[in-house]
Amino acid sequence: MSIRQPSSTAELSVRQKTNINSLWGKTVNQSIRKTSILVLCTVVSWAIFSLIYFITIIDRRSLAVASSSNLRLPAPRDSFKAPQGHGSMIVGITTHTEAVEEESDDISSDGKSLNSLEPITSTDDSEEDPEGDSVTQSSSGDDEEEDVLEGYIESNDAADEHENESQSSLQNIHENVEQVTHSSSGDDEEEDVPEGYIESNDAADEHENVEQVEDLVMNGAQHADENGKLFAIENSVLSDSVQQAEETCDLLPLNGGRYFWRNRQRLVDLDKTKICGPKILIIGAKRCGTTTIADMLLRHPRMRFNSCDLKNTMGGCIVGWFQGALKQGKIFDGDDFTHVRRRMSNGWLDEFGKRLPSTDGITTLTFDKSPSYMDISFFPEVVEYAKTHLPNAKIVATLCNPAERLYSEFHTLLADPYEGYKQLYWDNGVEPPTDFGAFVQLFHNEQICSEKEGFCDTNRKQYLKQGDFLHNLRPWYDTYGKDNVLVVNMDDEPSKIVKKLLHHVGEDLLPESEYPWADVAEPFTTNVNPTYEGRVSSYQYFDDQMKWLEHYYSTQNEELAMFLDEDWPRKWNCRINGDCGRFSW
Numbered sequence: 245m246s247i248r249q250p251s252s253t254a255e256l257s258v259r260q261k262t263n264i265n266s267l268w269g270k271t272v273n274q275s276i277r278k279t280s281i282l283v284l285c286t287v288v289s290w291a292i293f294s295l296i297y298f299i300t301i302i303d304r305r306s307l308a309v310a311s312s313s314n315l316r317l318p319a320p321r322d323s324f325k326a327p328q329g330h331g332s333m334i335v336g337i338t339t340h341t342e343a344v345e346e347e348s349d350d351i352s353s354d355g356k357s358l359n360s361l362e363p364i365t366s367t368d369d370s371e372e373d374p375e376g377d378s379v380t381q382s383s384s385g386d387d388e389e390e391d392v393l394e395g396y397i398e399s400n401d402a403a404d405e406h407e408n409e410s411q412s413s414l415q416n417i418h419e420n421v422e423q424v425t426h427s428s429s430g431d432d433e434e435e436d437v438p439e440g441y442i443e444s445n446d447a448a449d450e451h452e453n454v455e456q457v458e459d460l461v462m463n464g465a466q467h468a469d470e471n472g473k474l475f476a477i478e479n480s481v482l483s484d485s486v487q488q489a490e491e492t493c494d495l496l497p498l499n500g501g502r503y504f505w506r507n508r509q510r511l512v513d514l515d516k517t518k519i520c521g522p523k524i525l526i527i528g529a530k531r532c533g534t535t536t537i538a539d540m541l542l543r544h545p546r547m548r549f550n551s552c553d554l555k556n557t558m559g560g561c562i563v564g565w566f567q568g569a570l571k572q573g574k575i576f577d578g579d580d581f582t583h584v585r586r587r588m589s590n591g592w593l594d595e596f597g598k599r600l601p602s603t604d605g606i607t608t609l610t611f612d613k614s615p616s617y618m619d620i621s622f623f624p625e626v627v628e629y630a631k632t633h634l635p636n637a638k639i640v641a642t643l644c645n646p647a648e649r650l651y652s653e654f655h656t657l658l659a660d661p662y663e664g665y666k667q668l669y670w671d672n673g674v675e676p677p678t679d680f681g682a683f684v685q686l687f688h689n690e691q692i693c694s695e696k697e698g699f700c701d702t703n704r705k706q707y708l709k710q711g712d713f714l715h716n717l718r719p720w721y722d723t724y725g726k727d728n729v730l731v732v733n734m735d736d737e738p739s740k741i742v743k744k745l746l747h748h749v750g751e752d753l754l755p756e757s758e759y760p761w762a763d764v765a766e767p768f769t770t771n772v773n774p775t776y777e778g779r780v781s782s783y784q785y786f787d788d789q790m791k792w793l794e795h796y797y798s799t800q801n802e803e804l805a806m807f808l809d810e811d812w813p814r815k816w817n818c819r820i821n822g823d824c825g826r827f828s829w
């Protein structure tokens with residue numbers, strides 16, 4: 245192919261210009277294309293980088309953000325009345341030392357002396373939850389409210405907002421802050437975050453498991469973890485009032501609600517103070533006048549109680565689980581074994597502490613009552629747990645004829661609107677008894693007992709064995725010592741019972757002279773079954789069953805009489821011994 249040569253210089257020049265122009269155009273186009281590609285690449289890289297960064301940030305959810313945003317969730321519905329100054333215990337969590345100092349300044353400006361960056365005192369409370377079942381209870385069961393936003397810190401200001409004048413004696417209580425860790429069961433379904441508590445996305449996210457974070461906190465994470473993520477400052481000033489209280493009462497944790505949450509599990513209590521635990525534990529026996537005893541005690545002006553109505557045993561004073569709060573405080577017991585285990589956890593103890601009235605252990609005292617505490621067959625751990633947390637408590641047990649006690653309890657079961665007692669029978673394919681005769685028969689129905697493995701044993705434990713008084717009292721005697729356990733014969737005259745009670749607790753704590761003797765409580769019943777004619781009707785309608793029961797309990801009764809060195813438990817055997825004439829009632 246031949247190429248035509250330019251015919252003139254002018255044409256050559258024009259063609260050269262044209263070539264140059266097209267070359268230039270190509271070059272320019274290429275540059276633009278390259279630049280565009282470069283820009284595009286940069287944008288895409290930036291976008292990818294941003295995405296990764298964003299995901300990382302979201303994932304780690306820096307504590308600094310949590311701390312600085314300091315978002316508050318609604319105050320807990322079950323806000324408790326805490327001693328004044330309680331809310332001043334401050335723990336700061338941040339990613340920067342400056343922020344820590346900033347927080348520390350805040351605290352100082354509050355007039356509270358700070359001992360920042362001090363080693364955190366740890367407790368080995370986690371040992372108390374061998375199942376790793378550190379469970380807290382949602383107060384509401386309201387799912388929406390349980391979903392506390394991650395990454396936020398909630399300070400329970402209920403303490404500050406609701407200062408209770410009547411709880412003035414232990415104001416400004418602080419403790420040498422304990423950073424208590426809670427073992428993790430990994431059982432998330434059961435871990436309902438109570439509303440109003442801290443939920444914080446935390447350094448835990450950077451660690452494979454919760455234990456690492458617990459270690460972190462316990463071993464100096466107040467400075468920083470290896471990633472510079474976690475700080476905790478605390479006010480470790482131990483006020484005089486707490487020191488004094490330590491000498492006068494058994495202190496229980498009173499948690500202000502500043503918790504450190506991860507994945508709906510509480511890891512660390514950031515803010516703790518303590519409160520006097522109950523001085524008196526009314527442990528039972530169920531249906532033997534424990535409510536009357538509580539009422540008698542409460543009439544003493546030095547006794548404190550929470551705001552619940554004493555008689556309101558089913559009302560659910562603050563949260564459903566605390567029936568009537570401390571009257572049925574159920575600090576140590578539960579509705580079944582699972583609950584017992586849960587309640588052994590620190591979470592449960594904290595919950596309990598929140599519901600205690602403030603007392604100083606000298607001029608004011610409080611008590612707890614639950615007949616289940618004496619239900620040793622079902623709740624054997626209760627005694628040790630009580631001794632661990634309330635080593636100086638005075639134990640009170642009210643006793644009555646065990647056969648009549650069972651009759652009374654059966655009628656409360658019939659009156660139970662939830663009919664929960666039927667479950668045991670249904671579970672075993674047994675028709676739930678609707679009269680006392682059938683109820684007693686099932687304890688010794690040979691056919692059923694041989695066919696239904698475990699049923700009779702559980703059934704006896706649940707009801708019959710609550711009347712094995714000596715068996716149920718022994719662990720309390722062994723653990724607390726005889727001097728600290730008072731057994732009350734409920735057939736005694738009320739003022740005699742009150743005198744014994746006051747003497748048992750101590751004249752210095754509950755002086756007789758201050759008791760309103762003109763207003764000694766009369767026995768009252770809490771049975772709501774309208775068809776119930778009282779326990780004396782048992783002999784009229786179910787004499788055979790009562791005799792069977794009297795035989796069953798007779799050995800225990802005799803042993804109890806010898807153990808107590810008292811004659812009155814023999815009265816419960818008098819029908820089968822034929823010596824009722826020597827007792828007057």
Ligand SMILES: Nc1ncnc2c1ncn2[C@@H]1O[C@H](COP(=O)(O)OS(=O)(=O)O)[C@@H](OP(=O)(O)O)[C@H]1O
Pocket residue numbers: 529530531532533534535536615644652734735766767768769770771778779
């Ligand atoms: N002082 C005295 N002596 C004997 N019995 C008494 C006394 N005070 C109360 N009661 C009777 O005790 C029954 C209520 O017992 P509790 O308060 O312990 O019940 S509960 O366990 O808290 O449900 C209840 O029994 P029932 O009458 O059979 O229902 C009360 O009548």
